[in-house]
Each structure stands twice: as C-alpha cells, then as structure tokens.
Amino acid sequence: MATKIAPLSGFPEWLPTDRLTEQLVLDIVRETFELHGFVNIETRAVEPVERLLGKGGDADKEIYGVSRLAGDADERKDSDLGLHFDLTVPFARYVLENAGKLTFPFRRYQIQKVWRGERPQEGRYREFTQADIDIVGAGELPFHYEAEVPLVIADVFARLPIGPYRIQVNNRKIPEGFYLGIGFGPEQVAGVLRIVDKLDKVGGEAVHAALVEFGATDEQARQCLALARISATDTSFVAAVRALGVEHETLEAGLTELAAVMAAGMEHAPGVLVADLKVARGLDYYTGTVYETQLVGQEEYGSVCSGGRYDSLASDGRNTYPGVGISIGVSRLLGRLVPSGAIASSRPTPTCVLVALNTQEDRAAAASLAAALRGRGVATEVAPSAAKFGKQIRYADRRGIPYVWFPPLEPGAAHSVKDIRSGEQTEADPAAWVPPARDLRPQLIADPQE
Known part of the structure; x- marks a missing residue:
C-alpha cells in the first residue's frame, strides 16, 4: 500500500516562483x-548541547537534539549535539576558535x-x-x-x-x-x-x-x-x-x-x-x-x-x-x-528567451544560438519540441518567458524575436541582440496585482 505523502508542519518549502522571490530578496540582502x-x-549546523543550553532563554526547551540512529546507546549519549537555534551562538564559537x-x-x-x-x-x-x-x-x-x-x-x-x-x-x-x-x-x-x-x-x-x-x-x-x-x-x-x-x-x-x-x-x-x-x-x-x-x-x-x-x-x-x-x-x-501578494518576482522564471524550433534537426543550431545569448548574460533555453509555433509560444507564456526567438526558415533570412506580452516581433541579430534592461533578469515588485 502506497504511503500518503503529507507536508511536515513548520518546514516550509516554496514553489519555484516564490523561491525565486526569496532568492531576489537574499541577493539584495547579501x-x-x-x-x-x-x-x-558559514558555520556548521550543529553545536554541543551544553553550549546551546543557557544561551537562549526560553529557546533552551526548543533545541533539536542530533544523534546517529545506527549508533549504540553510549555513542548516542556521548554525541550530545543539537541543531543551532540562531546564528549568533555558533558565530561566537567560531570567533573563539579562529x-x-x-x-x-x-x-x-x-x-x-x-x-x-x-x-x-x-x-x-x-x-x-x-x-x-x-x-x-x-x-x-x-x-x-x-x-x-x-x-x-x-x-x-x-x-x-x-x-x-x-x-x-x-x-x-x-x-x-x-x-x-x-x-x-x-x-x-x-x-x-x-x-x-x-x-x-x-x-x-x-x-x-x-x-x-x-x-x-x-x-x-x-x-x-x-x-x-x-x-x-x-x-x-x-x-x-x-x-x-x-x-x-x-x-x-x-x-x-x-x-x-x-x-x-x-x-x-x-x-x-x-x-x-x-x-x-x-x-x-x-x-x-x-x-x-x-x-x-x-x-x-x-x-x-x-x-x-x-x-x-x-x-x-x-x-x-x-x-x-x-x-x-x-x-x-x-x-x-x-x-x-505584497511582494513577488516580476516573472516566475529566470529565463528571458525561448529559442523556437522549426524542426528537431535544428536543435543543435538552436543550442548554439542559446549559448551565444547566455554568453551576453541573457538567460535562454531551447523549446522542448518542434511543435507548432503557436504551441511553443503558449509554452513560453505558461512559463512566464517574455521573449521567443525565431530562427530563419530559409538560409540567409533574418532572425526575429517576439515579445509575447505585447505581440511585437522585430528582426534580431544573434550576435548583438539583448533585451531591455528591465527584462534581463527578474525584479522584485510590490503589489503585483495593482
């Protein structure tokens, strides 16, 4: 019988969009x-329990103990390790050691x-x-x-x-x-x-x-x-x-x-x-x-x-x-x-450009194009399949990718890039094109629904 999976209370896990918001916040903090x-x-996650005890007032009773399940009773007793409840106590120990x-x-x-x-x-x-x-x-x-x-x-x-x-x-x-x-x-x-x-x-x-x-x-x-x-x-x-x-x-x-x-x-x-x-x-x-x-x-x-x-x-x-x-x-x-919703990322993915595929045989060329864009700091991925262009655009829209790049259908023809938010499509030079600065990377925004 399959075991039902349920979240553990008090151990939050963000979905990708919210995790991106968290990372943007941490970038600004850093x-x-x-x-x-x-x-x-960075300090270790554990400290001797005797060091943690008496340092945190009411936090003393909240310390998680750590032991190795396979160890014998004496080994578990001697370990006396606990997960740190803040970063100041381990930092103080770090200072003393170094x-x-x-x-x-x-x-x-x-x-x-x-x-x-x-x-x-x-x-x-x-x-x-x-x-x-x-x-x-x-x-x-x-x-x-x-x-x-x-x-x-x-x-x-x-x-x-x-x-x-x-x-x-x-x-x-x-x-x-x-x-x-x-x-x-x-x-x-x-x-x-x-x-x-x-x-x-x-x-x-x-x-x-x-x-x-x-x-x-x-x-x-x-x-x-x-x-x-x-x-x-x-x-x-x-x-x-x-x-x-x-x-x-x-x-x-x-x-x-x-x-x-x-x-x-x-x-x-x-x-x-x-x-x-x-x-x-x-x-x-x-x-x-x-x-x-x-x-x-x-x-x-x-x-x-x-x-x-x-x-x-x-x-x-x-x-x-x-x-x-x-x-x-x-x-x-x-x-x-x-x-x-008071704070969010301006888009749910770091990807700025999706390179469309005309056929599956074009994947190697599309990968080279994507590498060139990444070399200029533009986050890029290649479409998962050579589906109809409308389906590839819908895929980008679902992912929150603002631009779709279309390689030429015939040799010598121009490349083009489409802003799927406005519908505007323009010719683009694979060796020089970059998006507007506001679109290069996700940005933190307040009250995104307003």
Missing part, C-alpha cells in the same frame, strides 16, 4: 551587507537555516532562514557600532518593496538600572525583563498580574509598566524616563547610549528608528542596545528583524570578544509578504 564591508562565513586568524573588529554576515522546536503557526517555523550581521571586537567594542547596525538594516529594507516599517530600539541597561533603582534585586532583573517583554502579546493587566506573582509590589509593577510604555522617535524619551524619578548609574548609562543611537538614526534614517522602552529581547546574552523591527500596520505579526549587543557570549575565560548584531528573519518576513 549585496547590501557587502556594501557595508561585511564578509561572509580568533588568531581574524582581524578585529571583525565584520561578518551569515545567511543560513536555523531550527527551533516550537509550535508552528503563521510566521513561526521549525526550520527557517536567517540573515545576520555582527561586529565583534577583541577585548572591547566601541559603542558607535550599536548605532551602525540598525542603519545597515535600514539600507536593506529601503531596497526591498516591503512597505513602511519601524526599527524599535532600547538599551537593556535602561530597564535593568530602572528595576534595580525601584528595589528589585540583581537576581530578579532577568525575570522581570522576560515578563515585561510580553507586554504587546498579553497586555498591561496580564503583565501587572505576572509581575505581582513574580514578587513585585503593586507600585513596582506600576512603575515597570510606566517605563515600558515610553516611546519616542527622537531623544525626548530621556526626559520622560527621568520624570519617573528613578535614579541608578546603570539607568543613566543606558539613557546616554540609547540617545546616541537615536541621534544617529535621526540623521541617517529619519523616522525609521523608534526608542521603545518595552523591548527587551528574550535571549539572555544581550547586555546593551537591543532591536526589534515591525511592519507598520501589521504589528500583530511581531518582529521580523531583531538583535542586540552582547558582551560575554564569546569568551574563553581569558579573552572576551564583545559584539553587536542584528538578524533578519527572512522566512518570517516572506511568510507574511509572499502569500498576500
């Missing part, structure tokens, strides 16, 4: 990262699959693609890099037809210093951060109740919510925080640093960065500036790009390599935009 001086690396061969500050980008064993839903997958940038220093990393990385993302998104967005920015030192200033102990800060970080998802009343259950007084819970509700597109958030009357040196350091980030954003990407003091990020390793990015009008979808500063993630006990990074959730972003 090119923009390189324009900013980031170099590419520190003597790297030049610091080290600027890297990485585009790879990651895995998380969470409940699949819209925008949440078990296997998905991330695109990361990180800047890592040896011993120290100047603060100005925390202002730089969100501006790189602003450059990426400016080139993508994704509509309006905003990058929410906070500094972990602000809530940490604030919580210490209102009487929480150092050991309570991480727990309070996790509770407040859920404000958008569960609402103020639920957060207040969770804080009280955690051990906060009603007044402490009220103050935590007052801080979390401060937001500004300029540096006015500083005065708003100080008006709450809480003092702590860590709080002041965070305010100064976040104000510098916002000032850079106001100069280079006005209106894009928003100081949002409820943003904390769930991962435990962040120590300074943190980022989340939302599509305007689709805030309920959550963040599509996030990251932050980490000071101790890459450390071997003697040397520490602080860093700052940000990650685009490529699968998450496209999981919202592609099905809705």
